Amino acid sequence: QLQVQESGPRLVRPSETLSLTCTVTGASIRRSTNYWGWIRQSPGKGLEWIGSIYYLGSTYYNPSLKSRVTISVETSKNQFSLRLSSVSAADTAVYYCASAPGYSGYDWWDSWGQGTLVTVSS
Amino acid sequence: QSVLTQPPSASGTPGQRVTISCSGSSSNIGSKTVNWYQQLPGTAPKLLIYSNNQRPSGVPDRFSGSKSGTSASLAISGLQSDDEAEYYCGAWDDSLNGPLFGGGTKLTVL
Numbered sequence: 001q002l003q004v005q006e007s008g009p010r011l012v013r014p015s016e017t018l019s020l021t022c023t024v025t026g027a028s029i030r031r032s033t034n035y036w037g038w039i040r041q042s043p044g045k046g047l048e049w050i051g052s053i054y055y056l057g058s059t060y061y062n063p064s065l066k067s068r069v070t071i072s073v074e075t076s077k078n079q080f081s082l083r084l085s086s087v088s089a090a091d092t093a094v095y096y097c098a099s100a101p102g103y104s105g106y107d108w109w110d111s112w113g114q115g116t117l118v119t120v121s122s
Numbered sequence: 123q124s125v126l127t128q129p130p131s132a133s134g135t136p137g138q139r140v141t142i143s144c145s146g147s148s149s150n151i152g153s154k155t156v157n158w159y160q161q162l163p164g165t166a167p168k169l170l171i172y173s174n175n176q177r178p179s180g181v182p183d184r185f186s187g188s189k190s191g192t193s194a195s196l197a198i199s200g201l202q203s204d205d206e207a208e209y210y211c212g213a214w215d216d217s218l219n220g221p222l223f224g225g226g227t228k229l230t231v232l
Contacts, residue, residue: 046125047159047167047210047223062220096166107214107221108157110178112166 022097
């Protein structure tokens with residue numbers, strides 16, 4: 001069964017870069033047709049799609065974050081990563097990594113990590 | 123950015139049928155399918171309904187989804203205490219070129 005799990009620093013200083021990694025188990029990123037992505041949830045608020053990457057390497061980003069976001073895949077480690085630059089307090093949120101079946105076109109997400117709270121503070 | 127519109131709260135008693143609405147526009151719900159997620163307290167969202175009315179394996183048939191025009195609904199029949207959670211709708215948005223989510227509805231089982 002496919003599972004994903006986030007890891008990375010829980011505290012990031014303002015103006016620095018947030019970096020998170022998602023480890024995939026139960027499936028090979030290299031051989032899967034899934035989309036892999038990041039979704040965040042600010043405290044007490046709803047869900048916000050950050051971006052997605054297809055197993056072939058194509059990336060898709062939320063226009064409101066596009067200038068600051070990079071999502072990449074490390075197939076040798078069966079991981080994918082998120083980098084969000086120039087963070088501010090508004091980026092404080094629970095960050096989820098997730099997986100979507102290829103035929104969903106990253107419309108709906110059927111596997112989620114447990115989420116990791118990242119706080120932006122000096 | 124705009125989100126799909128959901129009522130902030132809903133409630134019902136055990137055994138009752140409740141519905142949660144989700145309103146959008148022509149760039150999302152009006153032209154795309156709708157998905158629903160259940161988020162139990164302190165946990166990650168779980169896919170409940172996809173493509174308007176499809177249930178992933180393991181989701182009870184007490185949960186059902188429907189769509190009409192630019193609105194969608196999630197219905198829960200035979201309400202149970204375990205159903206107390208936050209429910210989110212989602213749909214592809216052409217302006218975003220990605221999934222757009224609702225603000226969430228907190229369901230309380232009285």
